[in-house]
Amino acid sequence: MKRLFFVYQLVIHLLGLPVLLLWPLLAMKLGRIRPFWRERLGIWGKVPKGAVWIHGASMGEIRSVAPLVGALKKKNAKILLTSMSDTGRVEAGKLVEGYGAARIIPLDFFWTLLPAFLKARPKAIVVAETEIWPGFLIMAHFFRVPMILVSGRISDKTFNSYRKMRSVVGPLLCLYGEIHAQSDKDAERFRQLGAEAGIVRAGGNMKFDIEPGDPDSPEAASLKEAREAGFEILVAGSTHPGEESAVLDGISLLGKKGVKIGCVVAPRHLGRLEEVFSDVRSAGLGYVRWSELGEGKAHRIREAFESGKVLIIDVMGVLSKLYAGADVAFVGGTIAPVGGHSLLEPLSAGIPVLFGPHVRNTQEVAAEAKNLGLGFEISGGSGLAEKTTQLLGSPESMEKIRQTSGEFLSRNRGSVDRVISFLDSRTVQ
Numbered sequence: 001m002k003r004l005f006f007v008y009q010l011v012i013h014l015l016g017l018p019v020l021l022l023w024p025l026l027a028m029k030l031g032r033i034r035p036f037w038r039e040r041l042g043i044w045g046k047v048p049k050g051a052v053w054i055h056g057a058s059m060g061e062i063r064s065v066a067p068l069v070g071a072l073k074k075k076n077a078k079i080l081l082t083s084m085s086d087t088g089r090v091e092a093g094k095l096v097e098g099y100g101a102a103r104i105i106p107l108d109f110f111w112t113l114l115p116a117f118l119k120a121r122p123k124a125i126v127v128a129e130t131e132i133w134p135g136f137l138i139m140a141h142f143f144r145v146p147m148i149l150v151s152g153r154i155s156d157k158t159f160n161s162y163r164k165m166r167s168v169v170g171p172l173l174c175l176y177g178e179i180h181a182q183s184d185k186d187a188e189r190f191r192q193l194g195a196e197a198g199i200v201r202a203g204g205n206m207k208f209d210i211e212p213g214d215p216d217s218p219e220a221a222s223l224k225e226a227r228e229a230g231f232e233i234l235v236a237g238s239t240h241p242g243e244e245s246a247v248l249d250g251i252s253l254l255g256k257k258g259v260k261i262g263c264v265v266a267p268r269h270l271g272r273l274e275e276v277f278s279d280v281r282s283a284g285l286g287y288v289r290w291s292e293l294g295e296g297k298a299h300r301i302r303e304a305f306e307s308g309k310v311l312i313i314d315v316m317g318v319l320s321k322l323y324a325g326a327d328v329a330f331v332g333g334t335i336a337p338v339g340g341h342s343l344l345e346p347l348s349a350g351i352p353v354l355f356g357p358h359v360r361n362t363q364e365v366a367a368e369a370k371n372l373g374l375g376f377e378i379s380g381g382s383g384l385a386e387k388t389t390q391l392l393g394s395p396e397s398m399e400k401i402r403q404t405s406g407e408f409l410s411r412n413r414g415s416v417d418r419v420i421s422f423l424d425s426r427t428v429q
Contacts, residue, residue: 004171005138009110012135020107036089039104042112044119047101051078052423053122053145055105058085060341061128062092063320064151067209067416068126069095075420080120087316094317108135117143124426126419128206129153132162132172141175146426149173150419151206152181154189155339155360162193170194178422180204180415183364204415205365207342212406213324213349218297220325223262225298226305231262232327232392237319238268238341239332243356244276246335248283248310249381250388257389262305264322266313268332268341273314280310289314323349327398328388330354333361335380340366347374348409350402352391354378373397374405 052072056062062083072079079100081092092102106112113135125140125147140147154162162169173179173195180203181187187202214220223233236247244265254261267276280287286309293300301311313319323329329346333339335356343365346353353375359366369375376387391397 001138001141001171004134004168005110008134008138012108016107016109035086036104039089040107040112042106042115044103044116047080047103047120048078049119049121050123051080051100051120052124052126053080053082053120054126054128055082055131056088056092056128057131058083059088059091059316062088062095063342064205064207065126065128066095067206067211068150068419069099070211071416071420073099080122090316105136108133110135110139113139124148124423126150126423127176130158132169134168134172137172137175146177146422147175148419148422149176149179150203150415152179152190153183153186153361154193157360159189159193166194174199177426178203180418185364203418204412205344206415206419207344208409208412209414209416210344210348210409212409213345214321215324215349217321217324219318219321220323222293222297222301223264223322223325226262226302227325227327229302229306230260231302231305232259232388233262233264233325234328234330234388235264235266235319235322235326235346236330237266237323237332237346239265239276239330240268240336240338241272241275243330243332243335244279245283246381247330247384248279248285250384251285251310251381252283253382253385254388257385259389259392261388262301262311264311264313264326266319266322270314270316273312276312280312285310287312290318291315320345323351326351328352328354328391330378330384334358335378343369343375344409347405350405352376352398352401354384354387356380368408372404372408374401374408 054065056065079096081096081102082105083089083092084105089102089104096102106116117139122145125145127149129151130153170193176199179190179195179200181190182205184202187200190200191197227233251261251263288304288309288311290313304311323346329351331341331343331353333341337358339361340359343353343362357377366375378384378387
C-alpha cells in the first residue's frame with residue numbers, strides 16, 4: 001500500500017501540480033475565484049476532532065446522506081461533512097449546523113490531506129456512492145480510520161473503466177470495512193473489481209430513508225392557494241439544457257387540452273438561469289422568480305399562474321420540499337443524456353414522476369417505479385402532456401400512486417440503520 005501511495009502521489013504531482021500552480025491565474029482571468037479554495041488545500045480552520053467524517057461528491061450525494069446525518073444528530077455524534085463541489089459544501093453546512101462542520105474535501109495530494117486528517121482525527125469515515133480517491137483512502141488507512149462505502153453504485157461506463165485498472169482499484173476497495181451496494185448488480189460489480197466478498201453486501205440505497213414529503217412545509221404550502229383555485233401543479237426538477245423547452249411545450253399542449261396547469265421549473269444548475277429565462281420567453285410565456293416573491297408567496301404564485309407565468313426556482317434547497325405541494329413531477333437529466341437525478345424525492349411526496357429515457361444513474365429505482373405504476377417514461381413535451389392528462393383525469397390512479405409509493409419506500413428503508421450498526425461496532429459515540 002505504501003508503494004501504491006508513493007507511485008500515485010508521484011503521478012498526480014507530475015500531472016496536477018502545473019495545473020494547480022496556474023489555477024489562481026486562470027481563475028482571476030475568468031473572474032471565477034472559487035469561494036472555498038483554502039479548504040481544497042487542506043486549510044480547514046477549526047473542525048470537530050473525533051467526528052464521523054461523511055463525504056459526498058456533490059449536492060446530490062450530500063442530500064442523499066441527510067437521513068444518516070439526522071440519525072447521528074439524535075445520537076449527539078460530532079459530524080464532519082465534506083463535498084467536492086461548492087454547492088454541495090453550502091448544502092452540507094446547512095445539514096450539520098450546530099452539530100459539526102462542513103468543508104470542501106482537500107485535493108488528493110498528501111500535503112493537502114495530511115493537515116486535514118491531523119486536525120480532524122476522525123473516528124470513522126462514511127463515503128456516499130462511489131468515491132475511489134487513492135490518496136484519501138490510503139491516508140485514512142494510515143490513520144487506522146474505519147471506513148464504509150454506502151449506497152454504492154457503479155455505472156456501466158465506470159465499471160468498464162475500473163475493470164481496466166482492477167489491480168489498483170481492488171486493493172483500494174479492500175480498504176473499506178464494509179461496502180453497502182445499492183443493488184445485487186452493483187454488489188457483484190464491486191466483487192468483480194476486487195473487493196473482498198465478505199465486505200460487500202446489497203445494503204440498499206440510503207435515499208430511501210428520506211423523510212416523506214411534508215405538504216405543510218412553507219415551500220409546499222406556498223402552492224396550496226393555486227391548487228385551491230383549481231390549478232394542477234407540475235414541478236419540473238433538476239432540468240438540463242433542452243428539457244425546459246420540452247416541459248414548456250408540454251404545458252402549452254396541456255393548456256390547449258383545457259387543463260388548468262401551474263408550472264414550476266427548477267434548473268439543476270443556477271448558472272443557467274438566463275438560458276432558462278430565454279426559453280420561457282421564446283415559448284411566449286412570462287415568469288416569476290422564487291427569490292422575488294417576498295411576503296405572501298402563496299398569493300403571488302396563484303396570481304402568476306393565473307396570468308400564465310412560470311415559476312422559476314432560482315435558489316437552492318427548495319425543490320425537494322415543493323414536490324409535496326405538487327400533483328405531478330418531471331425529473332430532469334433524463335431527456336437530456338445526463339443519466340437522471342433522484343426520483344425518490346417526488347415519490348416520497350406520493351406523486352407520479354415522469355422521466356425521459358436516460359436514467360442510467362437511477363436505473364433500479366426507475367425500473368421499479370415503472371413496474372409499480374409510479375413512474376412513467378416520456379420522450380418529450382407531447383409525451384409529458386399526454387401522460388399528465390391521463391394521470392390527472394383519474395383520481396383513483398392518483399390515490400393508488402400515493403399509497404403504493406409509500407409502501408415502496410417503506411420496503412426499501414433500513415440502509416441508515418445498517419450504517420449506524422457498523423459505526424457502533426467501531427465504538428463511535
